Amino acid sequence: MTYGKDVRRALREPTRELRRAIPGVYEGYAGLHDAVMARGALDQRTKELIALAVAVSEQCDGCIAAHAKAAVYHGVEPQEAAEAIGVTFLLNGGPATVYGARAYAAFLEYYEERAQRHS
Numbered sequence: 001m002t003y004g005k006d007v008r009r010a011l012r013e014p015t016r017e018l019r020r021a022i023p024g025v026y027e028g029y030a031g032l033h034d035a036v037m038a039r040g041a042l043d044q045r046t047k048e049l050i051a052l053a054v055a056v057s058e059q060c061d062g063c064i065a066a067h068a069k070a071a072v073y074h075g076v077e078p079q080e081a082a083e084a085i086g087v088t089f090l091l092n093g094g095p096a097t098v099y100g101a102r103a104y105a106a107f108l109e110y111y112e113e114r115a116q117r118h119s
Helices: 007-019 023-035 044-058 061-073 078-092 094-116
Strands: none
Touching: 007 023, 007 061, 007 094, 044 061, 044 078, 044 094, 061 094, 078 094
C-alpha cells in the first residue's frame, strides 16, 4: 500500500457519495479551503507544510495524502517536508513517528512521480 495514491483512490467513491448527499457543506468547505490556502503573508508552500504537519498530528491518512501531493505541487523539497514532519514528533511523540513516516512516504511518492514527468 502506498500512503498517497492508494489512500486517495480508496476515498474517492465514498467522498463522491457524501458530496452528493451534502453538496452545500462541501461547497462551504471548498470556500474555506480556498480562502485559507490563498497566498497572503504566508505563501502556499508554507501553508502546505503546515497542513502536512497538522495532518500527521491528527493522524489523518486522507489529509496526509492530499497535503503531501499539494506540497509537491507547490515546490516543497524532501528535506523541507521531513523537517516539518519532524516538528510533529516534538508535540505528538510516538504516534507522530508512525504517521510522519506515512506522510514522508506519501510525499516522496508524489515527488518522485513529478521528477519522472519532468525528466
